[in-house]
Amino acid sequence: MTPTLSPRTALFGLLGHPVAHSLSPSMHNAAFAALGIDAVYLAFDVEPGRLAEALTGSRALGVAGWNVTVPHKEAALALAAEADPRAELVGAANTLVPVRAGWRAHNTDVAGFARALAEDLAFHPEGRRCWIWGAGGAARAAVVALALGGAQEIRVMNRNAIRARLLADELGSRLGPTRVAAEDLAAFAPRPGDLVVSATPAGLSDDASWPWDLGSCRELFVYDMAYRRGAETPLVVQARALGHRAASGRSMLLHQGAEAFRLWTGREPPLDAMARAMEPSGPEPGDSFR
Structure with missing residues:
Protein backbone atom coordinates (compact mmCIF):
# COMPACT_ATOMS: atom_id res chain seq x y z
CA MET A 1 0.00 0.00 0.00
CA THR A 2 1.38 3.40 -0.98
CA PRO A 3 1.69 5.67 2.08
CA THR A 4 -0.12 9.00 2.21
CA LEU A 5 2.60 11.61 2.50
CA SER A 6 2.26 15.01 4.13
CA PRO A 7 4.52 17.68 5.65
CA ARG A 8 4.19 15.76 8.93
CA THR A 9 5.51 12.49 7.48
CA ALA A 10 8.80 11.50 9.16
CA LEU A 11 11.66 10.66 6.82
CA PHE A 12 14.06 7.78 7.45
CA GLY A 13 16.49 6.33 4.96
CA LEU A 14 19.63 4.62 3.81
CA LEU A 15 22.92 6.26 2.84
CA GLY A 16 25.33 4.18 0.78
CA HIS A 17 26.90 3.53 -2.60
CA PRO A 18 25.36 1.62 -4.33
CA VAL A 19 21.83 1.38 -2.91
CA ALA A 20 19.64 0.87 -5.98
CA HIS A 21 18.74 -2.74 -5.14
CA SER A 22 18.40 -2.44 -1.38
CA LEU A 23 15.45 -4.18 0.28
CA SER A 24 15.53 -1.84 3.28
CA PRO A 25 12.88 0.56 1.91
CA SER A 26 10.44 -2.30 1.36
CA MET A 27 11.16 -3.73 4.79
CA HIS A 28 10.87 -0.53 6.79
CA ASN A 29 7.92 0.92 4.89
CA ALA A 30 6.06 -2.32 5.56
CA ALA A 31 6.84 -1.93 9.26
CA PHE A 32 5.57 1.66 9.32
CA ALA A 33 2.37 0.62 7.54
CA ALA A 34 1.77 -2.33 9.87
CA LEU A 35 1.99 -0.11 12.94
CA GLY A 36 0.22 2.92 11.44
CA ILE A 37 3.30 5.15 11.77
CA ASP A 38 3.30 8.26 9.57
CA ALA A 39 6.78 7.78 8.12
CA VAL A 40 8.57 6.84 4.91
CA TYR A 41 11.96 5.22 4.27
CA LEU A 42 14.00 6.00 1.13
CA ALA A 43 17.42 5.00 -0.18
CA PHE A 44 19.97 7.67 -1.17
CA ASP A 45 23.08 6.98 -3.22
CA VAL A 46 25.89 9.00 -1.63
CA GLU A 47 29.28 8.84 -3.29
CA PRO A 48 32.41 8.10 -1.24
CA GLY A 49 33.71 11.19 0.52
CA ARG A 50 30.34 12.98 0.59
CA LEU A 51 28.76 11.50 3.72
CA ALA A 52 29.50 14.59 5.82
CA GLU A 53 27.61 16.78 3.36
CA ALA A 54 24.65 14.40 3.36
CA LEU A 55 24.45 14.29 7.15
CA THR A 56 24.72 18.06 7.53
CA GLY A 57 21.99 18.70 5.01
CA SER A 58 19.70 15.99 6.37
CA ARG A 59 20.08 17.33 9.89
CA ALA A 60 18.86 20.72 8.68
CA LEU A 61 15.91 19.02 6.95
CA GLY A 62 14.87 17.15 10.10
CA VAL A 63 15.49 13.59 8.91
CA ALA A 64 14.38 11.24 11.69
CA GLY A 65 17.01 8.52 11.31
CA TRP A 66 19.49 6.86 8.97
CA ASN A 67 20.87 3.49 8.11
CA VAL A 68 24.39 3.59 6.69
CA THR A 69 25.93 0.97 4.43
CA VAL A 70 29.10 0.47 2.40
CA PRO A 71 31.32 2.38 2.00
CA HIS A 72 30.32 4.79 4.79
CA LYS A 73 30.11 2.77 8.00
CA GLU A 74 33.44 3.79 9.49
CA ALA A 75 32.98 7.41 8.41
CA ALA A 76 29.52 7.46 10.01
CA LEU A 77 31.04 6.68 13.39
CA ALA A 78 33.72 9.33 12.98
CA LEU A 79 31.14 11.98 12.06
CA ALA A 80 28.72 11.22 14.90
CA ALA A 81 28.43 13.50 17.91
CA GLU A 82 27.80 10.51 20.20
CA ALA A 83 28.29 6.77 19.92
CA ASP A 84 26.86 3.69 21.56
CA PRO A 85 29.58 1.52 23.19
CA ARG A 86 28.92 -1.30 20.70
CA ALA A 87 29.57 1.01 17.73
CA GLU A 88 32.74 2.28 19.40
CA LEU A 89 33.94 -1.28 19.95
CA VAL A 90 33.29 -2.23 16.33
CA GLY A 91 34.75 1.02 14.98
CA ALA A 92 31.85 1.39 12.54
CA ALA A 93 28.19 2.44 12.60
CA ASN A 94 25.22 1.37 10.51
CA THR A 95 22.44 3.29 12.29
CA LEU A 96 22.19 6.97 13.19
CA VAL A 97 19.66 8.48 15.59
CA PRO A 98 19.22 12.27 15.86
CA VAL A 99 20.30 13.91 19.12
CA ARG A 100 20.64 17.55 20.15
CA ALA A 101 24.30 17.77 19.08
CA GLY A 102 23.89 15.91 15.79
CA TRP A 103 23.74 12.12 15.41
CA ARG A 104 24.21 9.22 17.81
CA ALA A 105 25.91 6.23 16.18
CA HIS A 106 24.84 2.62 16.75
CA ASN A 107 25.87 -0.71 15.29
CA THR A 108 23.02 -3.19 14.87
CA ASP A 109 24.98 -5.45 12.51
CA GLY A 249 22.50 -12.34 4.42
CA ARG A 250 18.72 -11.94 4.19
CA SER A 251 17.97 -12.71 7.85
CA MET A 252 20.90 -10.57 8.98
CA LEU A 253 19.29 -7.70 7.08
CA LEU A 254 15.98 -8.38 8.82
CA HIS A 255 17.33 -8.52 12.35
CA GLN A 256 19.71 -5.57 12.13
CA GLY A 257 16.84 -3.59 10.56
CA ALA A 258 14.51 -4.58 13.37
CA GLU A 259 16.97 -3.28 15.96
CA ALA A 260 17.36 -0.01 14.06
CA PHE A 261 13.56 0.32 14.00
CA ARG A 262 13.48 -0.04 17.80
CA LEU A 263 16.12 2.65 18.19
CA TRP A 264 14.26 5.11 15.94
CA THR A 265 10.70 4.56 17.10
CA GLY A 266 10.79 2.96 20.53
CA ARG A 267 8.30 0.43 19.15
CA GLU A 268 8.61 -3.33 18.79
CA PRO A 269 9.11 -4.06 15.06
CA PRO A 270 6.54 -6.23 13.23
CA LEU A 271 8.98 -8.92 12.10
CA ASP A 272 6.44 -10.90 10.10
CA ALA A 273 5.45 -7.88 8.01
CA MET A 274 9.09 -6.92 7.49
CA ALA A 275 10.03 -10.45 6.41
CA ARG A 276 7.12 -10.68 3.96
CA ALA A 277 8.20 -7.39 2.36
CA MET A 278 11.61 -8.91 1.68
CA GLU A 279 10.27 -11.89 -0.25
CA PRO A 280 11.88 -12.40 -3.68
CA SER A 281 10.28 -10.27 -6.38
CA GLY A 282 12.79 -10.47 -9.20
CA PRO A 283 16.24 -11.60 -10.25
CA GLU A 284 18.10 -8.40 -9.38
CA PRO A 285 20.84 -8.58 -6.75
CA GLY A 286 20.30 -6.91 -3.42
CA ASP A 287 22.71 -4.96 -1.23
CA SER A 288 23.84 -7.37 1.44
CA PHE A 289 24.66 -4.89 4.14
CA ARG A 290 21.46 -2.95 4.17
Whole structure:
Protein backbone atom coordinates (compact mmCIF):
# COMPACT_ATOMS: atom_id res chain seq x y z
CA MET A 1 0.00 0.00 0.00
CA THR A 2 1.38 3.40 -0.98
CA PRO A 3 1.69 5.67 2.08
CA THR A 4 -0.12 9.00 2.21
CA LEU A 5 2.60 11.61 2.50
CA SER A 6 2.26 15.01 4.13
CA PRO A 7 4.52 17.68 5.65
CA ARG A 8 4.19 15.76 8.93
CA THR A 9 5.51 12.49 7.48
CA ALA A 10 8.80 11.50 9.16
CA LEU A 11 11.66 10.66 6.82
CA PHE A 12 14.06 7.78 7.45
CA GLY A 13 16.49 6.33 4.96
CA LEU A 14 19.63 4.62 3.81
CA LEU A 15 22.92 6.26 2.84
CA GLY A 16 25.33 4.18 0.78
CA HIS A 17 26.90 3.53 -2.60
CA PRO A 18 25.36 1.62 -4.33
CA VAL A 19 21.83 1.38 -2.91
CA ALA A 20 19.64 0.87 -5.98
CA HIS A 21 18.74 -2.74 -5.14
CA SER A 22 18.40 -2.44 -1.38
CA LEU A 23 15.45 -4.18 0.28
CA SER A 24 15.53 -1.84 3.28
CA PRO A 25 12.88 0.56 1.91
CA SER A 26 10.44 -2.30 1.36
CA MET A 27 11.16 -3.73 4.79
CA HIS A 28 10.87 -0.53 6.79
CA ASN A 29 7.92 0.92 4.89
CA ALA A 30 6.06 -2.32 5.56
CA ALA A 31 6.84 -1.93 9.26
CA PHE A 32 5.57 1.66 9.32
CA ALA A 33 2.37 0.62 7.54
CA ALA A 34 1.77 -2.33 9.87
CA LEU A 35 1.99 -0.11 12.94
CA GLY A 36 0.22 2.92 11.44
CA ILE A 37 3.30 5.15 11.77
CA ASP A 38 3.30 8.26 9.57
CA ALA A 39 6.78 7.78 8.12
CA VAL A 40 8.57 6.84 4.91
CA TYR A 41 11.96 5.22 4.27
CA LEU A 42 14.00 6.00 1.13
CA ALA A 43 17.42 5.00 -0.18
CA PHE A 44 19.97 7.67 -1.17
CA ASP A 45 23.08 6.98 -3.22
CA VAL A 46 25.89 9.00 -1.63
CA GLU A 47 29.28 8.84 -3.29
CA PRO A 48 32.41 8.10 -1.24
CA GLY A 49 33.71 11.19 0.52
CA ARG A 50 30.34 12.98 0.59
CA LEU A 51 28.76 11.50 3.72
CA ALA A 52 29.50 14.59 5.82
CA GLU A 53 27.61 16.78 3.36
CA ALA A 54 24.65 14.40 3.36
CA LEU A 55 24.45 14.29 7.15
CA THR A 56 24.72 18.06 7.53
CA GLY A 57 21.99 18.70 5.01
CA SER A 58 19.70 15.99 6.37
CA ARG A 59 20.08 17.33 9.89
CA ALA A 60 18.86 20.72 8.68
CA LEU A 61 15.91 19.02 6.95
CA GLY A 62 14.87 17.15 10.10
CA VAL A 63 15.49 13.59 8.91
CA ALA A 64 14.38 11.24 11.69
CA GLY A 65 17.01 8.52 11.31
CA TRP A 66 19.49 6.86 8.97
CA ASN A 67 20.87 3.49 8.11
CA VAL A 68 24.39 3.59 6.69
CA THR A 69 25.93 0.97 4.43
CA VAL A 70 29.10 0.47 2.40
CA PRO A 71 31.32 2.38 2.00
CA HIS A 72 30.32 4.79 4.79
CA LYS A 73 30.11 2.77 8.00
CA GLU A 74 33.44 3.79 9.49
CA ALA A 75 32.98 7.41 8.41
CA ALA A 76 29.52 7.46 10.01
CA LEU A 77 31.04 6.68 13.39
CA ALA A 78 33.72 9.33 12.98
CA LEU A 79 31.14 11.98 12.06
CA ALA A 80 28.72 11.22 14.90
CA ALA A 81 28.43 13.50 17.91
CA GLU A 82 27.80 10.51 20.20
CA ALA A 83 28.29 6.77 19.92
CA ASP A 84 26.86 3.69 21.56
CA PRO A 85 29.58 1.52 23.19
CA ARG A 86 28.92 -1.30 20.70
CA ALA A 87 29.57 1.01 17.73
CA GLU A 88 32.74 2.28 19.40
CA LEU A 89 33.94 -1.28 19.95
CA VAL A 90 33.29 -2.23 16.33
CA GLY A 91 34.75 1.02 14.98
CA ALA A 92 31.85 1.39 12.54
CA ALA A 93 28.19 2.44 12.60
CA ASN A 94 25.22 1.37 10.51
CA THR A 95 22.44 3.29 12.29
CA LEU A 96 22.19 6.97 13.19
CA VAL A 97 19.66 8.48 15.59
CA PRO A 98 19.22 12.27 15.86
CA VAL A 99 20.30 13.91 19.12
CA ARG A 100 20.64 17.55 20.15
CA ALA A 101 24.30 17.77 19.08
CA GLY A 102 23.89 15.91 15.79
CA TRP A 103 23.74 12.12 15.41
CA ARG A 104 24.21 9.22 17.81
CA ALA A 105 25.91 6.23 16.18
CA HIS A 106 24.84 2.62 16.75
CA ASN A 107 25.87 -0.71 15.29
CA THR A 108 23.02 -3.19 14.87
CA ASP A 109 24.98 -5.45 12.51
CA VAL A 110 26.56 -7.25 15.49
CA ALA A 111 23.26 -8.50 16.89
CA GLY A 112 21.82 -9.10 13.42
CA PHE A 113 24.76 -11.25 12.37
CA ALA A 114 24.78 -13.32 15.55
CA ARG A 115 21.06 -14.03 15.30
CA ALA A 116 21.33 -14.92 11.60
CA LEU A 117 24.07 -17.48 12.29
CA ALA A 118 21.94 -19.12 14.97
CA GLU A 119 18.73 -19.14 12.92
CA ASP A 120 20.08 -19.95 9.46
CA LEU A 121 22.98 -22.29 10.26
CA ALA A 122 22.39 -23.37 13.88
CA PHE A 123 25.94 -22.11 14.42
CA HIS A 124 27.09 -20.94 17.85
CA PRO A 125 30.61 -19.50 18.01
CA GLU A 126 31.62 -20.55 21.52
CA GLY A 127 34.95 -22.36 21.35
CA ARG A 128 34.99 -22.36 17.53
CA ARG A 129 37.46 -21.19 14.90
CA CYS A 130 36.20 -18.68 12.33
CA TRP A 131 37.55 -17.27 9.07
CA ILE A 132 36.45 -13.86 7.77
CA TRP A 133 37.15 -12.49 4.32
CA GLY A 134 36.95 -8.71 4.29
CA ALA A 135 38.27 -5.79 6.32
CA GLY A 136 35.53 -3.15 6.21
CA GLY A 137 32.68 -2.24 8.54
CA ALA A 138 30.80 -5.51 7.99
CA ALA A 139 33.90 -7.58 8.74
CA ARG A 140 34.48 -5.58 11.92
CA ALA A 141 30.93 -6.27 13.08
CA ALA A 142 31.38 -9.98 12.35
CA VAL A 143 34.60 -10.13 14.37
CA VAL A 144 32.95 -8.45 17.36
CA ALA A 145 29.84 -10.65 17.18
CA LEU A 146 31.90 -13.84 17.06
CA ALA A 147 34.22 -12.74 19.86
CA LEU A 148 31.31 -11.74 22.10
CA GLY A 149 29.84 -15.16 21.34
CA GLY A 150 32.95 -16.85 22.70
CA ALA A 151 34.84 -17.80 19.53
CA GLN A 152 38.24 -19.24 20.34
CA GLU A 153 40.00 -17.88 17.26
CA ILE A 154 39.13 -15.52 14.40
CA ARG A 155 41.33 -15.30 11.32
CA VAL A 156 40.87 -12.23 9.10
CA MET A 157 41.77 -12.44 5.41
CA ASN A 158 41.81 -9.69 2.80
CA ARG A 159 43.46 -9.13 -0.56
CA ASN A 160 44.97 -6.02 1.06
CA ALA A 161 47.00 -7.76 3.76
CA ILE A 162 47.77 -4.48 5.52
CA ARG A 163 44.06 -3.76 6.08
CA ALA A 164 43.54 -7.25 7.49
CA ARG A 165 46.45 -6.84 9.87
CA LEU A 166 45.29 -3.40 11.05
CA LEU A 167 41.79 -4.73 11.74
CA ALA A 168 43.09 -7.79 13.58
CA ASP A 169 45.54 -5.79 15.67
CA GLU A 170 42.98 -3.16 16.63
CA LEU A 171 40.10 -5.47 17.52
CA GLY A 172 42.28 -8.24 18.92
CA SER A 173 43.56 -5.88 21.58
CA ARG A 174 39.97 -5.25 22.75
CA LEU A 175 38.38 -8.66 22.44
CA GLY A 176 40.39 -11.03 24.60
CA PRO A 177 40.41 -13.90 25.30
CA THR A 178 39.41 -14.52 21.65
CA ARG A 179 42.50 -14.62 19.46
CA VAL A 180 42.09 -12.34 16.43
CA ALA A 181 44.82 -12.56 13.79
CA ALA A 182 45.40 -11.65 10.16
CA GLU A 183 45.88 -14.66 7.92
CA ASP A 184 47.50 -14.93 4.51
CA LEU A 185 45.02 -16.09 1.87
CA ALA A 186 47.36 -18.90 0.89
CA ALA A 187 47.13 -20.29 4.43
CA PHE A 188 43.35 -20.83 4.29
CA ALA A 189 42.91 -24.33 5.73
CA PRO A 190 39.70 -24.67 7.73
CA ARG A 191 38.91 -27.73 9.82
CA PRO A 192 35.52 -29.46 9.90
CA GLY A 193 33.11 -27.35 11.93
CA ASP A 194 34.83 -24.03 11.20
CA LEU A 195 32.83 -20.99 10.08
CA VAL A 196 33.77 -19.16 6.87
CA VAL A 197 32.28 -15.68 6.34
CA SER A 198 32.36 -13.47 3.27
CA ALA A 199 31.98 -9.95 4.67
CA THR A 200 32.16 -8.26 1.27
CA PRO A 201 29.64 -7.38 -1.46
CA ALA A 202 31.33 -9.83 -3.86
CA GLY A 203 28.30 -12.10 -3.91
CA LEU A 204 26.25 -9.48 -5.73
CA SER A 205 28.09 -10.30 -8.95
CA ASP A 206 27.26 -13.26 -11.21
CA ASP A 207 30.93 -13.86 -11.89
CA ALA A 208 32.04 -13.48 -8.27
CA SER A 209 34.99 -15.53 -7.10
CA TRP A 210 36.53 -16.17 -3.70
CA PRO A 211 40.19 -16.71 -2.84
CA TRP A 212 39.72 -20.21 -1.45
CA ASP A 213 38.92 -23.75 -2.49
CA LEU A 214 35.98 -25.12 -0.53
CA GLY A 215 36.20 -28.38 -2.42
CA SER A 216 39.16 -29.51 -0.35
CA CYS A 217 37.30 -28.84 2.93
CA ARG A 218 34.67 -30.84 4.81
CA GLU A 219 31.66 -29.94 6.93
CA LEU A 220 32.01 -26.17 7.05
CA PHE A 221 29.53 -23.48 8.01
CA VAL A 222 29.54 -20.80 5.29
CA TYR A 223 27.86 -17.41 5.60
CA ASP A 224 27.75 -14.83 2.81
CA MET A 225 26.68 -11.40 4.03
CA ALA A 226 25.57 -10.64 0.47
CA TYR A 227 22.09 -11.65 -0.64
CA ARG A 228 20.02 -11.67 -3.82
CA ARG A 229 16.35 -11.06 -4.45
CA GLY A 230 15.57 -14.05 -6.62
CA ALA A 231 18.36 -16.54 -6.00
CA GLU A 232 21.15 -17.49 -3.66
CA THR A 233 24.60 -15.97 -4.07
CA PRO A 234 27.22 -17.94 -6.03
CA LEU A 235 29.13 -18.66 -2.81
CA VAL A 236 26.08 -20.22 -1.14
CA VAL A 237 25.27 -22.28 -4.24
CA GLN A 238 28.86 -23.50 -4.46
CA ALA A 239 29.12 -24.28 -0.76
CA ARG A 240 25.86 -26.25 -0.63
CA ALA A 241 26.83 -28.23 -3.73
CA LEU A 242 29.97 -29.31 -1.89
CA GLY A 243 27.99 -30.44 1.15
CA HIS A 244 28.60 -27.48 3.46
CA ARG A 245 25.90 -25.71 5.47
CA ALA A 246 25.52 -22.26 3.92
CA ALA A 247 23.29 -19.19 4.04
CA SER A 248 23.22 -15.63 2.70
CA GLY A 249 22.50 -12.34 4.42
CA ARG A 250 18.72 -11.94 4.19
CA SER A 251 17.97 -12.71 7.85
CA MET A 252 20.90 -10.57 8.98
CA LEU A 253 19.29 -7.70 7.08
CA LEU A 254 15.98 -8.38 8.82
CA HIS A 255 17.33 -8.52 12.35
CA GLN A 256 19.71 -5.57 12.13
CA GLY A 257 16.84 -3.59 10.56
CA ALA A 258 14.51 -4.58 13.37
CA GLU A 259 16.97 -3.28 15.96
CA ALA A 260 17.36 -0.01 14.06
CA PHE A 261 13.56 0.32 14.00
CA ARG A 262 13.48 -0.04 17.80
CA LEU A 263 16.12 2.65 18.19
CA TRP A 264 14.26 5.11 15.94
CA THR A 265 10.70 4.56 17.10
CA GLY A 266 10.79 2.96 20.53
CA ARG A 267 8.30 0.43 19.15
CA GLU A 268 8.61 -3.33 18.79
CA PRO A 269 9.11 -4.06 15.06
CA PRO A 270 6.54 -6.23 13.23
CA LEU A 271 8.98 -8.92 12.10
CA ASP A 272 6.44 -10.90 10.10
CA ALA A 273 5.45 -7.88 8.01
CA MET A 274 9.09 -6.92 7.49
CA ALA A 275 10.03 -10.45 6.41
CA ARG A 276 7.12 -10.68 3.96
CA ALA A 277 8.20 -7.39 2.36
CA MET A 278 11.61 -8.91 1.68
CA GLU A 279 10.27 -11.89 -0.25
CA PRO A 280 11.88 -12.40 -3.68
CA SER A 281 10.28 -10.27 -6.38
CA GLY A 282 12.79 -10.47 -9.20
CA PRO A 283 16.24 -11.60 -10.25
CA GLU A 284 18.10 -8.40 -9.38
CA PRO A 285 20.84 -8.58 -6.75
CA GLY A 286 20.30 -6.91 -3.42
CA ASP A 287 22.71 -4.96 -1.23
CA SER A 288 23.84 -7.37 1.44
CA PHE A 289 24.66 -4.89 4.14
CA ARG A 290 21.46 -2.95 4.17
